[in-house]
Amino acid sequence: MTIDHKHELDQQDFLIKAAELLKAYVASSSCSSKPVVELACPDKLAAAFAAAGVPLKLDDHQAAAETSNELIAALQTTLKHSVRTSHPLFFNQLYARVEPVGVAADWAVAATNTxxxxxxxxxxxxxxxxxxxxxxxxxxxxxxxxxxxxxxxxxxxxxxxxxxxxxxxxxxxxxxxxxxxxxxxxxxxxxxxxxxxxxxxxxxxxxxxxxxxxxxxxxxxxxxxxxxxxxxxxxxxxxxxxxxxxxxxxxxxxxxxxxxxxxxxxxxxxxxxxxxxxxxxxxxxxxxxxxxxxxxxxxxxxxxxxxxxxxxxxxxxxxxxxxxxxxxxxxxxxxxxxxxxxxxxxxxxxxxxxxxxxxDAFKWWLQWKAVGDAGFAARVEHNIELAEHVEACVAAAGGAFLMAVPRVAANVCFWYVPPSLRPFDPAAASPEQWAALGRVAPAIKARMQQAGDAMIGYQPLGQLPNFFRLVFANCVGVSRQQLQQLLQRIDQYGRDL
Amino acid sequence: MTIDHKHELDQQDFLIKAAELLKAYVASSSCSSKPVVELACPDKLAAAFAAAGVPLKLDDHQAAAETSNELIAALQTTLKHSVRTSHPLFFNQLYARVEPVGVAADWAVAATNTxxxxxxxxxxxxxxxxxxxxxxxxxxxxxxxxxxxxxxxxxxxxxxxxxxxxxxxxxxxxxxxxxxxxxxxxxxxxxxxxxxxxxxxxxxxxxxxxxxxxxxxxxxxxxxxxxxxxxxxxxxxxxxxxxxxxxxxxxxxxxxxxxxxxxxxxxxxxxxxxxxxxxxxxxxxxxxxxxxxxxxxxxxxxxxxxxxxxxxxxxxxxxxxxxxxxxxxxxxxxxxxxxxxxxxxxxxxxxxxxxxxxxDAFKWWLQWKAVGDAGFAARVEHNIELAEHVEACVAAAGGAFLMAVPRVAANVCFWYVPPSLRPFDPAAASPEQWAALGRVAPAIKARMQQAGDAMIGYQPLGQLPNFFRLVFANCVGVSRQQLQQLLQRIDQYGRDL
Incomplete structure (x- = not known):
């Protein structure tokens, strides 16, 4: 059997269309007016792919796509429902906000495929x-x-x-x-x-x-x-x-x-x-x-x-x-x-x-050439300045926020204390109060995900119940003002808890 | 220190230019009129990057590139001197000839960075x-x-x-x-x-x-x-x-x-x-x-x-x-x-x-949607038909080629026997003749690399001295005729050995 190129989808055509889509995606990926995530459960995602004409499931006798537009629909659906990790308010992980030079270098690595x-x-x-x-x-x-x-x-x-x-x-x-x-x-x-x-x-x-x-x-x-x-x-x-x-x-x-x-x-x-x-x-x-x-x-x-x-x-x-x-x-x-x-x-x-x-080295090397030692230093210092700023906001919040652990560098670990639990005194709190505090972060996070406006991680640690962990991974383009808004939003989502 | 975006290179601009370059690279990557490699020793490569204004070495006080054109020069130099693994005559490894849908999917993985x-x-x-x-x-x-x-x-x-x-x-x-x-x-x-x-x-x-x-x-x-x-x-x-x-x-x-x-x-x-x-x-x-x-x-x-x-x-x-x-x-x-x-x-x-x-799953999944079971089957069968064809050519070559190992599927292991060693009878060959045969493949391969017109692997195996291993990894776009030309070229490069 030889490959009948006439009856196969035009892959070059798809690549060209995909590249246009992806350039636009990267350009807008740090845009704060878009949601950080359009939360969907697995069933809803499966339905979205089915609606796009490219079901998630691979059939027993999987047929080929007939046009590159079908694959473009699959790519669009993928981008639409994936988490925008470059969003200014994505703080869920120890990575975030990928920069365009690195993306381009990764594209070169894929294209040369060696x-x-x-x-x-x-x-x-x-x-x-x-x-x-x-x-x-x-x-x-x-x-x-x-x-x-x-x-x-x-x-x-x-x-x-x-x-x-x-x-x-x-x-x-x-x-x-x-x-x-x-x-x-x-x-x-x-x-x-x-x-x-x-x-x-x-x-x-x-x-x-x-x-x-x-x-x-x-x-x-x-x-x-x-x-x-x-x-x-x-x-x-x-x-x-x-x-x-x-x-x-x-x-x-x-x-x-x-x-x-x-x-x-x-x-x-x-x-x-x-x-x-x-x-x-x-x-x-x-x-x-x-x-x-x-x-x-x-x-x-x-x-x-x-x-x-x-x-x-x-x-x-x-x-x-x-x-x-x-x-x-x-x-x-x-x-x-x-x-x-x-x-x-x-x-x-x-x-x-x-x-x-x-x-992988090519990505780091090219980015180093692009921004130099000073650019990397500026990124690191900007991250930590933002972390310091959030720490200061927590201290100034009059009991609505409480540091869970002293800050060292780029991680800020804090509780949101809803009005019903204020004032929260760690030295005197009852087991019930601690347990109630531990239910706050998961509830607020779920609301944030549903609204799609921010993602922050939380976890327990030893005896400490669930607290938010705000991590400053790569904050190019993130401002103090955005962080203040983020804390305000936490307060809005958590006020009734 | 905050990041002074005005004085930093415009990364978006670079990404857009890089994407154009890379689309063209992928489109021409399987073009047989280009060399499979422009062979260069490390010194020559270092000189090429220095000449492009972006030395390979990262300085103790590495400065930033001032324009995205400098980085484009680095990317162009990288592409020019990298091995074209999608070239029709690249057979050096158990991978080759990446297809555009997979490249686009990899680009999406980099852009979403999750x-x-x-x-x-x-x-x-x-x-x-x-x-x-x-x-x-x-x-x-x-x-x-x-x-x-x-x-x-x-x-x-x-x-x-x-x-x-x-x-x-x-x-x-x-x-x-x-x-x-x-x-x-x-x-x-x-x-x-x-x-x-x-x-x-x-x-x-x-x-x-x-x-x-x-x-x-x-x-x-x-x-x-x-x-x-x-x-x-x-x-x-x-x-x-x-x-x-x-x-x-x-x-x-x-x-x-x-x-x-x-x-x-x-x-x-x-x-x-x-x-x-x-x-x-x-x-x-x-x-x-x-x-x-x-x-x-x-x-x-x-x-x-x-x-x-x-x-x-x-x-x-x-x-x-x-x-x-x-x-x-x-x-x-x-x-x-x-x-x-x-x-x-x-x-x-x-x-x-x-x-x-x-x-990584996204690449395979999207390609499966693109070509279907039949497309994958056609690729596999085309690879093996080409291997069978080379095996037949070796048998018909009248002693210029000799199978080193019986072919099973997509690997064809053979010696080129230069005129000075013909007829080569494995059952009767002297240790000196075997040793001479083992020096043939490295010599021909070096000549091929210097000419940039093909890359094939070779190696010894147990008692068998160096033989060529022609592997059919993904031969979309590769024809029988090109393989016959490849064998002719081996003969040209090896006739004087």
Whole structure:
């Protein structure tokens, strides 16, 4: 069977129409007069696609679309009902407001459709990745380095555990963990859940990934780490890894790297800093002090798709140990990394746990060229100024808002206190009052989603019931005034609760 | 510091110009009058970027570009010196010739910039992923299923090992592998190197990932598996996993799933089929027999970015055990998977080892809507017809070409025999003659790259020295005549060797 192009849809025609749609979408994506989301339950979405002539379901005998207009209808329906993550009032996640240069770079990555495993198929992207990682390492303060762009911060944390285990017990690569020592790692109790997932995946086991006590801001207590290490040693386990966080997910806290580094060194533990969220503060002369000591880390993860406005995914994993990725991961497959080909010495794929790997570095590199160090610094500082402003508004709100956790950087965690619960005194509140407070954020959020005018995350934390977490991921174009309006809207939605 | 938009480059303007460039690039990307690559060493590439005014290196004090034209120059230089993977004569990899619908879908994914971890931020993409996986599972023949889109086939294989271990030894999730049984898995000696990488990462250890003997086409010998399992049991190890391959990387062989499945079942082993390359044959009524028995697998990996022309990455991992991903990977992080939010029951993120995950399913789904089952079947069958044609040309070449391995499906493995080595008799050739034959492919490939007129992979295999591997990944627009010209060109480049 050969492909009958005459009877197939004109894909080029679709691409051209789609590009027009998407350019307009990106141009208007940060427009505050549009809803952040047109909330729809799955049934309603299925109905919308059916009405557009392109049902969500793929049939047992799926027919082809007959015209590119049918596919355009599918694309329009997709855009209409997707969440506008670039909207000024989308604060639901640690990413938001993607910028056009990054989008264009991602489009180029899709169009060239290559793989950064070998220089021969990705000459430019291989060198771009090297140039980017070199700059990232200099910003961190590493004098030498090894690194890769990886599919997100969870995978960065997985690499860190994996490399740390190999450094401590090189025989694990062949013998496996089953015959080896019981290794034990440490993270703070506020660390991202991906450390736990990585403990499953690597076969470390969550019993051997100890959650060390943190303070109210989510910052690891050095003496608690010392105690946890001693306790693990008593159980006959071998400490090998400390996973710190620069910018915890909920509170935005920064583990004290400089205070922890000597402890890690003394106990022969690999020190990783999960800077997925907070490493971008390194780009701000005003705020990089929160990461003091990071140059002593063995590895760092840093997601540019969070605070720097690049499209997901754009995550760097960097270690200060040259050659460690190759040593840990290489298999020297002769069908890919041929020793007798041209320029094979520039191949980077064997360092990875992936074979196919996208040229994500290009996005970050091009955006760095576009805005420079100063542009990135301005973005980071603008985010944090907005966070400071919201904190000040909460303090000035006369009891309608209440900070749940002290602010450190770009996360503001607060309760809305409806009139029925005011004044709310945390020191004296009854369990019933706390429970009532915990029902407020979900109710307000649902109303906001239904109205489509803003999205903010909420969650409980330890003993604290549900509070709003307002995160300033990339706030290009977001003003103080918009944030004040947002707080007013919360008040409107919550007044009757 | 707030962002001074007046002094920042106009990113929208850049996006519009970039989109024009990229539309033209995609439209001409399969044009055979352009070179497949303008080969350049790293120094020459660095010089090209410097000449364009946008050096590859990022400075210590990186300044911003002042005009969007500077960035356009960077983009143009990138496109000019990248490999044209959609070129009709690019056969270097198991991916090629991306189609415009997939590119447009990838552009939409970048523009919407969301994350398929929760329904609330990705309502459409969550349902699209479910609809796609449902269809994929039906094509495989699973009556029920669980699945995810993952960043490539290597990660699929890693999921398979990870799930298999958890099924065999659920305590591993908390206790870790160190205190547990020594598990042992089996793949064929022709399996992809990612099984080995996954054995490193999961802490299984490569000693416990046994390479079972295969025949010349790279297909696992069932009796050899039986023997390997018995040998491992004798060593006190616990068999838990068989990783088969549908479409091996080099020879394109298909492990005999139906023959292996009862062995796996009898020994209580998880049966995974790495169909990264070959599962697309399931879409062809003519060729799906090569995967007979696949519905008995516990899990299957399938990359649509290989034979189906979608942009990388677009890889599905599917298991026939509902709930197995959640059981193996879930951590129930309360800051993401809040039990009290709207539609939280549609969240899929906790099944993944990632937190951020791209909406790759959208590409495959939209392309399926565009071309239908028949369009995919036609692509697969066209690929294999071209492979058959090349095989016939090799046979008819009177000794100038020689099959290195019998062809099974879409891989054609052959030597070019220069006149100085003819007639080449494999049964009687001396070690010197074999060594001389092994130097031919790298030399011809380098000449082809320098001329920029084609790219084909080569590699040694066991005792066989370097041979060409011509792979038919997605050959929309590629003709028999072009392949004949390609063989003629190999002859021209190699005649003097």
């Amino acid at each position: 793989n950064v495993h070998t220089y021969e198929v990705a000459p430019v992207f291989s060198l771009v990745e090297a140039a980017l990682l070199d700059k990232v390492a200099r910003v961190i303060g590493f004098r030498q380095h090894d690194g890769l762009l990886v599919p997100g911060g969870s995978i960065s944390n997985t690499y860190a555990l994996h490399l740390a285990r190999f450094r401590k017990d090189p025989a694990v690569k062949t013998r496996g963990a089953a015959g080896g020592p019981v290794l034990v790692g440490f993270t703070s109790s506020h660390a991202h859940y991906s450390y736990e997932k990585a403990a499953h995946l690597t076969g470390l086991g969550t019993d051997n990934m100890v959650a060390v006590e943190a303070d109210a801001q989510g910052e690891m207590l050095p003496h608690a780490l010392e105690a946890a290490v001693a306790a693990a040693r008593k159980q006959g386990k071998v400490p090998f890894f400390v996973g710190l966080t620069a910018g915890t997910t909920v509170t935005g806290g920064f583990d004290p790297i400089a205070a922890i580094a000597p402890i890690a060194r003394r106990h022969g533990m690999w020190l990783h800093v999960d800077g997925s969220w907070g490493a971008s503060l390194l780009l701000s002369p005003r705020h990089r002090g929160l990461l003091a000591g990071i140059e002593q880390a063995d590895s760092v993860g840093w997601n540019a798709h969070k605070m720097l406005g690049l499209p997901s995914q754009c995550a760097a994993f960097v270690s200060r140990h040259p050659g460690v990725l190759q040593a840990t991961n290489a298999t020297h497959a002769p069908y890919l990394f041929q020793p007798d080909k041209l320029h094979g010495e520039y191949d980077i794929g064997d360092k990875s746990i992936q074979c196919g790997r996208k040229a | 994350n398929v971890h929760t329904y609330e931020v990705a309502p459409v993409f969550s349902l699209v992923e479910a609809a796609l996986l449902d269809k994929v599972a039906r094509v495989i023949g699973f009556r029920q299923h669980d699945g995810l889109l993952v960043p490539g086939g290597s990660i699929s294989n890693t999921y398979a090992l990870h799930l298999a271990r958890f099924r065999k030894d659920p305590a591993v999730k908390t206790r870790g592998a160190a205190g547990g049984p020594v598990l042992v898995g089996f793949t064929s000696s022709h399996a992809h190197y990612s099984y080995e990488k996954a054995a490193h990462l999961t802490g299984l250890g490569t000693d416990n990932m046994v390479a079972v003997e295969a025949d010349a086409q790279g297909e696992m010998l069932p009796h050899a598996l039986e023997a390997a399992v018995a040998a491992a049991r004798k060593q006190g190890k616990v068999p838990f996993f068989v990783g088969l391959t549908a479409g091996t990387t080099v020879t394109g062989g298909f492990d005999p799933i139906a023959a292996i499945a009862p062995i796996a079942r009898r020994h209580g082993m998880w049966l995974h089929v790495d169909g990264s390359w070959g599962a697309s044959l399931l879409l062809s009524p003519r060729h799906r027999g090569l995967l007979a028995g696949i519905e008995q697998a516990d899990s299957v990996g399938w990359n649509a970015h290989k034979m189906l022309g979608l942009p990388s990455q677009c890889a599905a991992f599917v298991s026939r055990h509902p709930g197995v991903l959640q059981a193996t990977n879930a951590t129930h992080a309360p800051y993401l998977f809040q039990p009290d939010k709207l539609h939280g029951e549609y969240d899929i993120g906790d099944k993944s080892i990632q937190c951020g995950r791209k909406a």
